[in-house]
Amino acid sequence: MCQFCTQHGEGKKWYENMANYTAEVFHQVNSEQNLVRFLRGFAKSLRDDVATAARWQRRFPRIYRFIAYPILSRTMQKTHFGQIVPLEDVEAILSQVEHIVRLPCVCRKVSLGAEKRYCFGVGMDLTPILAQAPDFAAFEHWSREQAISFIRQLDQEGKTHSVWTFNTPFIGAICNCDQDCMAYRAQITLGVTRTMWKAEYVAEIDPLACTGCNLCRPRCFFDAIGFDRDNTKCHIDVAACHGCGVCRPVCQHGAIRLIDRAAVPAAAANW
Incomplete structure (x- = not known):
């Protein structure tokens, strides 16, 4: 299990510990006023801070890699980070x-420059807080059945799912990302910080x-699927x-399945 499971999972995956979604945990690590400020400035941070980090990385790549990148990643880990969830x-x-x-x-x-939901x-x-943040105020109340049906549709489309904290370990959001997601751009495309x-x-x-058949390969945003030409697999x-x-x-052909990361030595400690 990952470090968050060890620290916040109470013996299971940390995002399966439903206490981490509660007001009690939220008020242990955050406040309504702080979250309102964060959400109000979120778009500006995504737009300006990521661009600024990318400029510094280009100018001072070695310094950025060994100093700035670890500092920013640790900050994200404490404040607002995501973990991919199938x-x-x-x-x-x-x-x-x-x-x-x-x-x-x-992010989108x-x-x-377009609204996507x-x-x-x-x-x-969180609706009283979301109502105070213009970018989030147009929320829609959904039932569990509606949300699960929509998530299944997004899965078929190839959107990766993830849980997100608002000061760890409080989980307040589930996102469905692709290569247009700013988290993906910051981490994978630009390499300026670790967010997921x-x-x-x-x-x-x-x-x-x-x-x-190779149909799976374009689906992977992380270039993790290769092709063996000798065996055509x-x-x-x-x-x-x-x-x-x-x-x-x-x-x-049902050839792909998920297995526990812990059971694969080459991946067990690779988060």
Whole structure:
């Protein structure tokens, strides 16, 4: 299990510990006033701070890599970070939380200039806080059934699912990301900070079932699926795999499954 499970999981995956979605935990690590300030400045931070970090990285790459990157990553880990979670675990979360609201995605608003609604506020009723933040105020109350149905649709489309903290370990959101997500751009495209931790799983391809059709490869945002031309089979680079599982729906032969990261030595400590 990851470090967050050890610290905040109470013997299970930390995002399966429903206490981490409650007002009690929120008030232990955050405040309503602080969260309102954070949400009001969120779009500006995504737009300006990421661009500033990218400029510093280009100017001083070695200094940035060894000093700035670790500092920013530790800050994100304490304040606002995500961990990738596969469909099954997202459904389990949604089936237990009391409040679900669908939110405008500020990431896509910054990166695309368009409104997309891929995000959910979950658990503690944050609507009084969201109402005070213009970018989040147009939320929609959804039922568990609506949310699960929508998540399944996004999974089929290839969106990776993740839980997000607002001061760790309080979890307040489930996001559904692609390469337009600012978290992806900051971490994978630009490499300026670490914002997302890998899932508790890695993908595995059954070579007997794989036909080498390659349909799974474009689905992977993390370049974790390779192709063996000699055997005409696809295979997983477990060091790169984030364990999101969105490669599975496109496989027409059921050749891909998720297994526990801890069971794979090359990936067990790779988060």
